[in-house]
Amino acid sequence: MTFFNYEMLKLIWWLFIGVLLIGFAVMDGFDLGVACWLPFLGKSDNERRVIINTIGPTWEGNQTWLVTAGGAIFAAWPLVYAAAFSGLYVALLLVLFALFFRPVGFDYRSKLADPRWRNGWDWALFAGGAIPALVFGVAFGNLFLGVPFHYDDTLRSFYTGSFWQLLNPFALLCGVVSLTMLMMHGAVYLQLRTDGAVQKRAQKAALFTGIICVLAFALAGIWIAYGIDGYIITSTQDVNSALNPLAKTVQKSAGAWLSNYQTYPWMMFAPALGFGGIVLSLLSAHFNNERTAFVFSSLTIAGIILTAGFSMFPFIMPSSTDPVSSLTIWDAVSSQKTLGIMFVVTIIFLPLILIYTSWVYKVLRGKVTVQSIKDNTHTAY
Numbered sequence: 001m002t003f004f005n006y007e008m009l010k011l012i013w014w015l016f017i018g019v020l021l022i023g024f025a026v027m028d029g030f031d032l033g034v035a036c037w038l039p040f041l042g043k044s045d046n047e048r049r050v051i052i053n054t055i056g057p058t059w060e061g062n063q064t065w066l067v068t069a070g071g072a073i074f075a076a077w078p079l080v081y082a083a084a085f086s087g088l089y090v091a092l093l094l095v096l097f098a099l100f101f102r103p104v105g106f107d108y109r110s111k112l113a114d115p116r117w118r119n120g121w122d123w124a125l126f127a128g129g130a131i132p133a134l135v136f137g138v139a140f141g142n143l144f145l146g147v148p149f150h151y152d153d154t155l156r157s158f159y160t161g162s163f164w165q166l167l168n169p170f171a172l173l174c175g176v177v178s179l180t181m182l183m184m185h186g187a188v189y190l191q192l193r194t195d196g197a198v199q200k201r202a203q204k205a206a207l208f209t210g211i212i213c214v215l216a217f218a219l220a221g222i223w224i225a226y227g228i229d230g231y232i233i234t235s236t237q238d239v240n241s242a243l244n245p246l247a248k249t250v251q252k253s254a255g256a257w258l259s260n261y262q263t264y265p266w267m268m269f270a271p272a273l274g275f276g277g278i279v280l281s282l283l284s285a286h287f288n289n290e291r292t293a294f295v296f297s298s299l300t301i302a303g304i305i306l307t308a309g310f311s312m313f314p315f316i317m318p319s320s321t322d323p324v325s326s327l328t329i330w331d332a333v334s335s336q337k338t339l340g341i342m343f344v345v346t347i348i349f350l351p352l353i354l355i356y357t358s359w360v361y362k363v364l365r366g367k368v369t370v371q372s373i374k375d376n377t378h379t380a381y
Contacts, residue, residue, distance in 0.1 A: 006240050009339040013076045014313075014329045016346060020072055022305050024065035025182070026298045027357070031059045033186015035102070035129025036179075039122050041190065041201045048122060049110065049373045049380060054193040056106050056381035057364055061357065063099075075342055079157075079243060079332040080317050087149050087159030088139065091166060095135050101128035106381055129186075130179065137178025140308055141171030141220075144228055144257060146320030151246060160321055170228065173220050180213035181304060188281060188297045192290040195367050203285055206293070210282045217274060217304060224311065230256025231318045231326055245331045250323035257311045267310040273303030 004012065034055050042048030074081040085092060101124040109121035145168065148161035187206035191199050224230075235249040261267050277300030284293035312318070316332055319325040333339065373380050 006336040010329050010333050018309050020069040022302050025301045027065050028062040029182045030186045030189035031055045032129040032133045033182040035125045036183050039126050046370045046373050047198050050368050052381045053368045077332045080327050083149050083157050090163040095132045098128050098131035133179045133182045134175040137175035138171045141174030146318040148321045150322035150325040177216045180209040184209040185297045188293045192294050206285050210278050214278045224257050229254050232256045242333050250326050270303050270306035270310050277303050
C-alpha cells in the first residue's frame with residue numbers, strides 16, 4: 001500500500017496526529033481565544049460585533065480540525081480512542097456542551113436588539129471558548145500524571161478514576177497554560193483584524209496573557225522535572241506489534257519525562273520555540289507588526305504542543321494504576337493496511353484542505369471596523 005514499513009507508518013501517524021492537534025490549536029485556537037475576550041474587550045455593542053465578525057465567517061471551517069483529529073485518533077489509535085473517550089467521558093461532554101454555545105451564539109446573538117439578550121449570548125460565547133481551552137490543557141496535564149485505567153488479560157479496559165480527580169493542581173496548571181496560550185493567540189488575531197480602541201485593548205490583552213502563559217509554561221516544566229515521575233519502557237518492545245499493550249514492561253522513574261531530551265538533544269527546539277515564540281510575538285505586537293506577531297504566536301502553540309509530545313514519546317496515554325497498560329505509538333495502533341490506506345488519503349487531501357483554507361483567508365482578509373458593522377448591520381453577525 002505504501003513504501004513504508006509498519007514501524008515507519010506508526011511514526012508517521014504520530015506526526016500526522018500531532019500536526020492535526022497543532023492545526024486545531026492554531027486555526028480554531030484564535031476562535032476560542034477571541035470568544036474568551038468578547039465580554040471584556042468590547043465596550044459597546046458595535047465593538048462586540050466587530051470582535052464576533054473577525055471569526056464569524058470562518059469558525060465553522062476551523063472547527064473541522066477538531067473533528068478530523070478525533071477521527072484520526074479513532075482510525076489510527078483505536079485503543080487510545082476507546083480508553084480516552086470512555087474514561088474521560090464527563091470531561092469530553094463538558095467540552096461538547098460548551099461548544100454547543102458557538103453556533104447558536106453566532107447566529108442568534110444579533111437577532112434581537114435587547115441588551116440583556118445580547119449580553120447573555122456574549123457570555124455564552126465566552127463559555128464556548130474558555131471551557132474547551134481549559135479542559136484540553138487539563139487533559140494533557142493528566143496524561144503526564146497517568147490516567148487511572150488498566151486492561152485485564154482479555155484486553156478489556158477499566159477506568160477507575162472520576163471527573164474530580166482530573167482537577168488536580170498540576171493538571172489545572174496545564175489548563176492555565178492552554179487557556180492563556182489561546183487567549184494570547186486570540187488577542188494577537190484581534191490586533192491583526194481590528195483597529196482603533198479594540199485593537200489597542202487587544203494589544204494590552206496579548207501582553208497580559210502572554211506573560212502569564214510563559215510563567216505557567218516554565219512552572220509546568222520545573223514541576224515535571226522535579227515533582228512528577230515519568231514512564232520508561234524497560235523491555236524491548238516489538239515495533240511491529242499492534243493492539244497488545246500488555247506485551248511490554250514499564251516502570252515509573254523520577255525525571256523520566258526529560259530523558260528524551262538527553263537521547264535526542266534536537267528535541268530541545270520545541271520548548272525553545274515555545275518560550276521564544278511568546279517573547280517574539282509580544283515584541284512584534286508591541287511594535288504593531290500584527291502579521292509577524294500572529295506567526296510567532298502560532299509557532300508558540302506549535303512549540304508548546306511539541307514539547308508535550310516529545311516529552312512523552314513514545315507514550316500516548318500512560319496508566320497510573322497499571323504502568324504496563326500504558327498505551328504507546330507501537331501498541332495502540334491499527335493494522336499496517338489501515339495506516340497505509342489512511343496515509344495515502346492524507347497525502348492527497350491534506351494539501352487540498354490547506355490550499356482551500358489559505359484561499360478562504362485571502363478572500364476574507366482585512367480589518368473589521370465599527371463603521372463596516374454599521375454599514376452592514378443586517379448582514380453582519
